[in-house]
Amino acid sequence: MAQSLNLFISTSSPISKPSNSFLTGTFRWPVKVKTSGIRKPGQFPQLFITKASSASSDPETASAEATPQVLVSSNGIVSTPPGQDTSAIDVDAVTEAELKENGFRSTRRTKLICTIGPATCGSEQLEALAIGGMNVARINMCHGTREWHKRVIERVRRLNEEKGFAVAIMMDTEGSEIHMGDLGGASSVKAEDGEVWTFSVRAFDSSLPDYTINVNYEGFAEDVKVGDELLVDGGMVRFEVIEKIGPDVKCRCTDPGLLLPRANLTFWRHGSLVRERNAMLPTISSKDWLDIDFGIAEGVDFIAISFVKSAEVITHLKSYIKARARDSDIAVIAKIESVDSLRNLEEIILASDGAMVARGDLGAQIPLEQVPSEQQKIVQLCRQLNKPVIVASQLLESMIEYPTPTRAEVADISEAVRQRSDALMLSGESAMGQYPEKALTVLRSVSLRIEKWWREAKHHEAMELPDIASSFSDSISEEICNSAAKMANNLEVDALFVYTKDGHMASLLSRCRPDCPIFAFTTTTSVRRRLNLQWGLIPFRLSFSDDMESTLNKTFALLKARGMIKSGDLVIAVSDMLQSIQVMNVP
């Protein structure tokens, strides 16, 4: 008889215990729980443990003994008497089309995001990144035209369709930040120590005069004062303001470095950030709204909002998205990169679908030495509140120019992985660097190594995960996922399976950061892509059949075909999809 332990939570509807149930454990049948009226009886999430069939991929040699016992009814009880079911895992249960659609194989837990720019926008380059582990492609609306971004989105979508990837698209808005203009077509310009440059709000008709930088903020010349310090790209290059002449501001370079097109500008006075009118600018500019319309029309998976100051802007954007596209499940990511966003951190994260620690701009707004502790705080808070979190910027800055990372960069990546952030993001390294694929390889191999070390050393965190459920049925999901993840670690099972409609239960499992991989099965392509941002989730899209057993067989078959599980593996599965499971009334 197959190794099988089934844990069910049923409604209090009057049902009797069937004679041949598999119920084991410390609870009594029927388990009485009060229904909140949110879900109908029989629609509760569910947890069970099963053992992968010892059947080889050859159904001829399949053993009925090892058939997974997955037996459910709408009232939450097992059926199919032991020994009667002889169906082994059938590799034919999964179609060619489904195999092709689900080509994704990595069990790396930390997800990787690549900003797409001139160095990576071609189909072949995008495919190389997808093969190299890119889970999400980020397009930054601060650069390039909408037509350019549209072509990138089309290429990524084609790649997903033709090669079975689930690369999600994240559109990042420009926001109302002060930034430099284009550099007259140059991809970068070096500013040397002591050189005098002019920062001007003037619109130049033809090409920019030498040593001149255009600034996008009308009030710039009025706001800065002689003696102010001007930081480009969060301090990568520094200038001192030496003279103001009408719309022109003359500055001397004090810390040399590379000026990149449209780099962010901040100015400091007597060691403090000057926010003044910049702080009054709207979070979402009129250009951003047009970009957001573009993102909605293109069906991007995530919209990242720059310089979020409060939760209201996130709530406002989410209702706008719903009004524009009723069925849209675009997730909104808050970029934490300003003093205001730190001040209102918890309410912003609660209102958002995820957050980004945008260390580039954050490091220009708070002292650099505070960035690591803020990063840790944001990562932990996001996990507690069950929101995916991205650590971004300068992870491999030196690889924009050089083929190998610095030791300090490797240590920085390791720390973000050790903190269990959901995702790491490449910016200039992949957008315009000389070694985008190599940079991605470094992210991948460092992530894998630290994750492995963490598991081997049995570093289970004792992090307190607060209850976050807002309804009774959500509480059930949360308890099941917490228990399943704990059980998975204690029993050292090989995988967690989650069958999920909207991804919620998958994210609850991910939040626990269990040791084993989490295979997440959903029926929707967009949910699959969205889950691809979250720690430890390996998302697949499949159509489910009416009975859970054949769905389970199908998922085993898919994973076997992909070489991701093997016969005899022990699996814990949870599901929030009982609605679609066949009703089998218990006599």
Ligand SMILES: Nc1ncnc2c1ncn2[C@@H]1O[C@H](COP(=O)(O)OP(=O)(O)O)[C@@H](O)[C@H]1O
């Ligand atoms: N779509 C694009 N077109 C041209 N250059 C880009 C694009 N996206 C990114 N880049 C380049 O990569 C650099 C780093 O990207 P990113 O961090 O997203 O931008 P920024 O820090 O300027 O907001 C940018 O400064 C820019 O030089």
Ligand SMILES: C=C(OP(=O)(O)O)C(=O)O
């Ligand atoms: C990711 C960031 O934002 P952006 O690239 O838009 O400046 C950052 O500032 O770290």
